[in-house]
Amino acid sequence: MKVLNVYLLLWVTLLFVCPVAAQQDVKPMTYEQFKEQKDLQTDKGFYTVYRLNDQYYLEIPAEGLGKEVLITTQVAHGMDAFVSEASGVIRFSEGRNNTVQVVRNRLTDVSADSTDVCMMMALKKSGLVPIDYTFPIVARGEDGKSVIIELTGELNNPGSGLFNVSSYHWLSHPDPSRSGVDGWRMLDKGVVFSVTRGQSDYQSNPQTQEGRDIATRYVLEMVIQQLPENRMKQRISHPAYGFETIGVTEYDTKKYVAQKREYIRKWNLTASAKEIKKQKRGMAIEPERQICVYIDPVTPAPFAECIKNGVK
Incomplete structure (x- = not known):
């Protein structure tokens, strides 16, 4: 019985010590x-x-x-x-x-108000992004x-x-x-x-x-x-905006408080004042700076007007 226990203990020990075989690489x-x-x-x-x-x-x-x-x-x-x-x-x-990994846009940025290098490195390492699924x-x-x-x-x-x-x-x-x-x-x-x-x-x-x-x-x-990679500066999210948000963990190293805030990064829907002047002069503007909104011709006029006002 003692010999059996010794073998069993040895087998369990090897099970924990031996590395797990890697997933077969196709x-x-x-x-x-x-x-x-x-x-x-x-x-x-x-x-x-x-x-x-x-x-x-x-x-x-x-x-x-x-x-x-x-x-x-x-x-x-x-x-x-x-x-x-x-x-x-x-x-x-x-x-x-x-494999090709797919990650949903739930990235978390970390910001700190201190030059404490150790704190900054610890915060960066804590932000592992989960993988949703993979494709071979x-x-x-x-x-x-x-x-x-x-x-x-x-x-x-x-x-x-x-x-x-x-x-x-x-x-x-x-x-x-x-x-x-x-x-x-x-x-x-x-x-x-x-x-x-x-x-x-x-x-x-x-x-x-x-x-x-x-x-x-x-x-x-x-x-x-x-x-497109062009985007506006981050602004704090508001329920009325309706844009996808990015979670940002802001760490106050003076108060030692971490708080999460939601920000939006909205691509330009309308041209800037400078670009509008260019348009009036008949000059071309950079198309990648804008998102074009098309309204179906069958849309009733009052609804079309509301859509235009909403975009503006």
Whole structure:
């Protein structure tokens, strides 16, 4: 019995001492191997899109890694309006074991009012950013620096990922036979996928106790677009603004108090006074300095006027 206990103790000790085997590193295909696949369609852009039968791939350029990317999912056609709660700003970055990491924009900046180097270093090291999920790198780009990931599951699965719409009942469980990717179109530093979702749901009338299946069909637009790096100075958030916020932990080394504040970084919606003067003179202004807002011609005039005033 004593010998058995000694062996058991030795086995447990080795279990804790021996390093855990690393996750198997699956080597991506080379660009040549990826391109030689039969029936592969290519649409070049800032984000190059590849289609292989019913599979869809996205190439993220090296200059797109680590940058702010807007992800949105919304109903473009259908008897309802919906924008996914998962819409927001993310970052793609290359991670371990040949993966692309996705991080939501919850970055925390740390500021201090002291030159205490030790305190500043401690605060910086405390800000690890959680990784939301990862994509396996299917292949490397032609330059060897860009990465190619598969988006098939993201486009077809309503329950998770970049284009999660599971919170909306009429989109949460589509019928595969009535759903699918219709196509895509390129944007400035972005791409929009058009996806049809169709499903049936049983709905009963509580008064008559009768029910029937209700069929619905929507066309969703799923956007991936890198955001411009130009931005206004940070300002403290206010409920009336409605902009995505950045959490900032401000540490007072005199009072030894840490408080978190929410700030917004709003891209320019309107031209500056200097740019307006240029416009009046017929001079061109930098288009990347502005966000253009387009109003559908069918919008009633009173509503259009309200939209213009709201933007201003």
